Amino acid sequence: MLSAKEQMAALVEGAVEVIKEEELLQKLERAEREGRQLIIKQGFDPSAPDLHLGHAIGLRKLRQFQDLGHKVIIIIGDYTGMIGDPTERSETRPRLTHEQVLANAESYKQQVFKIVDPDPSRLEIVLNGSWFSQMSFADVMELAGKYTVARILERDDFSQRFKNEQPISIHELFYPLMQGHDSVEIKADVELGATEQKFNCLVGRDLMKAHGLEPQVVMLLPVLEGTDGVRRMSKSIGNYIGISESPKEIYGKTMSIPDAMIMRYFELATTSSKPELDAVRKLLSEPDTNPRDLKRRLAGVIVTMYHGPDEAENAEEEFDRIFAKGGLPDEIPEPAITVGGQSDRGAVWIVALLVATGLARSNGAARRLIEQGGIRLDGNVVSSVDSTLAVNDPHLLQAGKRRFVRIVPENVKLSGE
RNA sequence: GGGGGGGUUCCCGAGUGGUCAAAGGGAACAGACUGUAAAUCUGUCGGCGAAGCCUUCGGAGGUUCGAAUCCUCCCCCCCCCA
Numbered sequence: 001m002l003s004a005k006e007q008m009a010a011l012v013e014g015a016v017e018v019i020k021e022e023e024l025l026q027k028l029e030r031a032e033r034e035g036r037q038l039i040i041k042q043g044f045d046p047s048a049p050d051l052h053l054g055h056a057i058g059l060r061k062l063r064q065f066q067d068l069g070h071k072v073i074i075i076i077g078d079y080t081g082m083i084g085d086p087t088e089r090s091e092t093r094p095r096l097t098h099e100q101v102l103a104n105a106e107s108y109k110q111q112v113f114k115i116v117d118p119d120p121s122r123l124e125i126v127l128n129g130s131w132f133s134q135m136s137f138a139d140v141m142e143l144a145g146k147y148t149v150a151r152i153l154e155r156d157d158f159s160q161r162f163k164n165e166q167p168i169s170i171h172e173l174f175y176p177l178m179q180g181h182d183s184v185e186i187k188a189d190v191e192l193g194a195t196e197q198k199f200n201c202l203v204g205r206d207l208m209k210a211h212g213l214e215p216q217v218v219m220l221l222p223v224l225e226g227t228d229g230v231r232r233m234s235k236s237i238g239n240y241i242g243i244s245e246s247p248k249e250i251y252g253k254t255m256s257i258p259d260a261m262i263m264r265y266f267e268l269a270t271t272s273s274k275p276e277l278d279a280v281r282k283l284l285s286e287p288d289t290n291p292r293d294l295k296r297r298l299a300g301v302i303v304t305m306y307h308g309p310d311e312a313e314n315a316e317e318e319f320d321r322i323f324a325k326g327g328l329p330d331e332i333p334e335p336a337i338t339v340g341g342q343s344d345r346g347a348v349w350i351v352a353l354l355v356a357t358g359l360a361r362s363n364g365a366a367r368r369l370i371e372q373g374g375i376r377l378d379g380n381v382v383s384s385v386d387s388t389l390a391v392n393d394p395h396l397l398q399a400g401k402r403r404f405v406r407i408v409p410e411n412v413k414l415s416g417e
Numbered sequence: 418g419g420g421g422g423g424g425u426u427c428c429c430g431a432g433u434g435g436u437c438a439a440a441g442g443g444a445a446c447a448g449a450c451u452g453u454a455a456a457u458c459u460g461u462c463g464g465c466g467a468a469g470c471c472u473u474c475g476g477a478g479g480u481u482c483g484a485a486u487c488c489u490c491c492c493c494c495c496c497c498c499a
Contacts, residue, residue: 166494166495167493167494167495229454229455238445252453253453255452255453255454256453256454258454258455259452259455260454260455261454262454290452291452291454292452292454293452295452295454296452319453322453323452323453324452324453349466351466352466362463362464362465363465363466363467364462364463364464364465364467365461365462367466367467368446368447368461368462369446369447369461371447371460372446372447372448372460372461373447373448374446374447374448375447385466385467399446399447400446400447400448401447401453402453
């Protein structure tokens with residue numbers, strides 16, 4: 001086992017900020033001396049069950065703590081999820097049923113285990129409802145009494161919203177308190193969070209002190225930008241690369257990131273060593289390097305991390321085939337559809353077919369796609385909105401550059417007219 | 418409790434009686450150019466087999482030939498005072 005100092009050096013690597021480093025060192029030293037584990041806390045919002053490369057940064061750090069012998073407690077925020085972290089500021093967040101939360105928690109496990117060690121001596125997953133549901137109103141008041149409005153309003157997004165005359169509900173103010181209280185419940189030694197979680201994590205320190213506990217160390221990790229290269233990676237924005245997505249998806253999405261993000265992704269989304277990173281950085285700075293080649297490498301590295309080298313190779317081949325050579329993917333959906341048509345010859349209006357296959361959302365959308373030359377039937381651009389086709393024969397429909405559907409006669413049901 | 422300002426299509430936001438399916442921007446989608454990058458340009462961006470019609474401007478009524486726009490009641494948000 002590594003000494004406390006050695007552990008410290010490894011753990012601090014990659015963190016944006018550690019509050020406070022000397023406390024972490026003390027904790028590590030004491031853990032070493034007394035032969036016990038530190039408790040590492042990480043919370044997850046249960047509403048979006050897809051974990052992505054942004055979450056993976058934290059998960060890898062958790063794994064590192066585990067490998068050093070410490071215990072990770074992942075908190076699924078079913079109760080906090082009822083509020084929705086105001087950081088995301090989405091107005092109407094649907095409340096999840098308990099069943100949904102449990103299903104999402106299960107889904108989390110599957111994904112978390114791709115990175116984190118599932119050994120129960122090093123991992124525990126709990127719902128924070130397990131304590132919040134037991135609290136009485138008096139308990140809640142006591143919790144509320146431990147913090148002041150002024151301090152809560154220090155939080156940047158609260159003060160922004162206040163300034164901009166946007167609503168803040170009282171219950172939203174509880175979010176940081178609840179997250180902080182989680183730390184009290186599990187007596188966390190360290191809480192991991194993205195930099196945007198700083199305030200919430202610090203509240204945890206304050207609440208622990210108020211309970212006479214040793215305050216947790218807060219370790220803040222960088223936030224990864226999404227595939228748009230601007231906003232943080234997030235499922236709700238739709239700019240994410242999920243760790244349980246297919247090799248092709250991961251590869252393709254990685255190729256779509258802006259060039260300026262290549263280095264950032266190498267640093268945050270891969271486990272590349274320092275020398276490897278330096279090599280990439282050097283290549284990027286050379287004028288005759290085509291950034292695309294480095295991006296291909298990046299995409300390959302990321303797919304390999306989650307699916308292995310063979311899949312990475314397949315994904316690259318397919319990518320080249322479709323996008324460099326305009327070919328077809330290996331797997332094209334063959335949906336079962338029902339469309340109105342003339343049953344005698346199976347002639348179906350192309351617009352109806354596009355809607356039935358899900359390639360277009362409405363007839364109007366389908367028309368527009370056709371008018372703009374975005375629809376291909378068996379490889380040829382469909383030029384007329386009035387086209388029909390015989391669904392007695394198989395066909396290949398393409399919308400835009402990357403959406404394909406195969407029409408298979410057996411899967412087509414004519415609703416008749 | 419009193420006073421004031423607001424709620425517009427996915428988001429922001431213009432629109433104060435007809436020319437409004439509603440300016441502008443963003444997002445998104447399609448096309449061109451490319452490296453499924455960026456930038457740029459073009460087009461689209463409520464629904465209907467497209468003709469005209471239907472639904473939409475917080476909700477419900479009303480005035481009017483005609484309402485996002487005026488009136489009434491209700492719901493919600495923000496600010497100031499208490």
